[in-house]
Amino acid sequence: MATALNNRSTGSSNSTDSDRIEVVSDEVSRNVSPQPTIIPISLGEYKRKDRRQYHRPYASSSNRIVQKCGRNNVITTDVPxxxxxxxxxxxxxxLNTRWRWILISICVANAIAYVIFxxxxxxxxxxxxxxDEERRGxxxxxxxxxxxxxxxxxxxxTTLSTIGYGAQFPTECQPSWMVLTLQALTNVxxxxxxxxxxxxxxxxxxNKNPLKMFSRKAVISMRDGVLCLIFRIRDLKGKHWARTMIRAVLIKRRNSPEGEPLAYYFENLKLxxxxxxxxxxxxxxxxxxxxPMWTMSPQLLYKTRFEIMVILEGDSITTGQPSQSQTSYxxxxxxxxxxxxxxxxxDKEEHNYVIEDEKFNEITECDTPLCxxxxLSGILDEATRPPETFWDTHSLLSTPISRRSESSMGSGHFRFPSFRLKKDLDGLPSERTFYNRQFSGATLETINSVENLLASDTNLNNDKKENEKRLLSTNF
Structure with missing residues (x-):
């Protein structure tokens, strides 16, 4: 079987065919029409085909200050x-050297000392x-x-390890005890x-297994009526149970009031x-x-790059040795x-508490305002504000409701300004929620002129006088 490779490039008129090779199988013994097989050789097509199909569970470790394993991603250059x-x-x-180099250093140092001595x-x-026994005499x-x-x-x-002499041993000659003393000091x-x-x-x-001690992700949800940032920590071996201290630091970019750009600004998060x-x-x-996350919305959360470093410190209840673990989000x-x-x-049968390890990093959706x-604080303040503090937003008058008489107002309801509770994150129209407060037969839409305001004040004074007369008559 002969195989021919024919380039199907036809010049600038067909740019897509120039990046392909046609493989034709020519069978001489059979009268079978050749079936071409197109093999893409374009580098772009190869990369798109070989691209990974799975989503990375968390951000890359190359662009963060503290890696997920707890190691600092900071180096110092140009040090004299x-x-x-x-x-x-x-x-x-x-002490800051890795274990492999410490063990190698011990072996190399002892080997060099053995050979030298x-x-x-x-x-x-x-x-x-x-x-030479003859010359020694x-x-x-x-x-x-x-x-x-x-x-x-x-x-x-034998001398360096101080295990005791056997068949080979030195005598009391002067060079022997001098070398013996020097070798003992080297051993120390x-x-x-x-x-x-x-x-x-x-x-x-x-760091003591930070990947198993901290949850992979942190969440933001409502708790006790307040938006909260929540993450999980565990210590199954008891290495941080005594004098436990947990800290969280937000690292972000910030501009000072004087206009100075601060590339890495540290702010402590109150836990x-x-x-x-x-x-x-x-x-x-x-x-x-x-x-520091007071003004952060879901849109800013995914657009603004920042990092939250979490540090767990404590002493072991078994040995009393201090331990430290850290990670970042x-x-x-x-x-x-x-x-x-x-x-x-x-567990009611075993009468003990059971920790399900597979659910340590598991999260589920919950109802949370997308603002x-x-x-959210402004929305709740508007919704819970008492009626006497509301102002007319329809008639351009700044008169409190407490000065208006219900007789000068028609029946209706008061509508608050709209607030967006769900941000347009996926390109869909945003949903608006209106808060309505019902008043006793009064609406601000009827007060749209100065005459209505004066009439409302007159009616209010008349109502006060009638109430005073009723009180006097009942007292007498």
Missing amino acids: EKRFRYFKDIGNTI AGMWMLIAVINDDH DYPPCIYGTTSFTGYLLLSM AIEGALITAVFVKMSKPN EKQGLLLWPLEIVHKITYDS MNKEISWGYRFVPCVSY SAQE
Whole structure:
């Protein structure tokens, strides 16, 4: 079977065919018409075809300050004498190094010490003529039991690890005890610096499985009549149960009143008091007038880029060692109009509380106003304002309702200005909700002139006089 590749490019008249190759199968033995197979070779078509079909569960870790795993995504560049600074503060350098490098450093340091001191022991043996008994004469050798480099290496390892001498051992000659003392000091330095660093690194505050301790997403929903930002925290191993402290910091861009752009501005979020971390807790931040999210609506939530960093600190109830865990939530990881599904239940048969791990990150939709907390507060203030404080919005008069008589007003109702409760997020028309307050046979639409206002004042005075006469007659 012969295969021919024919380019179907016809010039500028057909630009789409220039990016394709026609594969034709030519069968000589059979009179079968060739069936062409079109293979796209355009880079754009290949990328569109190979594009991932799933949606990423949360924002990328490359554009955030704190990654979901708790690691800081911050590096320092252009530092003068950067390498010298690491050796100058060798203690913090070792503690901030990853575990793999600490273990490798311990092995390399011990191996180098073994080889160096093995060479020193061999040099002492050569100088003292331990290998030549005739030249040494009646003087005892400095090292017994070996004449090869392997034996001196074993002697060095025995001395450095202080496990006790066997067949190879040094004598009381002067070079031997000098090298022995130097090797003992080297052992103290290596064990004291690197081995101690291992224990200190194990006990220092560090991130303890933040992906399992914090919920993947945060939600915004109504709680106790207030919009709240809510996220979940749990600590099943009890590493933060003592002296627990939880902090949340909002990181966003901001311009100062003087016009100075602040690329990364930190604002603390006030959190409600939380209980014990016996089971998953919902940490609540009420979006009130003093909250940085007071003016944030669903549209701004998905358009404005910001990051909320959450830090959990506490001591272990078993060892008393402090621990610290942190994570962050990008604006795309906050779901508006959702709440967490309860994950703690009581088992009546076993008589204990059960934590359902699969429901820790599960959220469900709930009724939530699609407006900012500031707009919602204005709507509630208008709806709950007493009648005597309302003003006429139809007749361009600024006279309170309390000065109008019901006799000068016809029956009807008062209609508040409309407020948008559902934002146009999906390109659909917005829905409007009108708040109506019914008055006793009065409406502001009838008061549309100064004459009606004067008449209402006259009727009000007459009603007052009649009420006074009735009171006097009843008293007498």
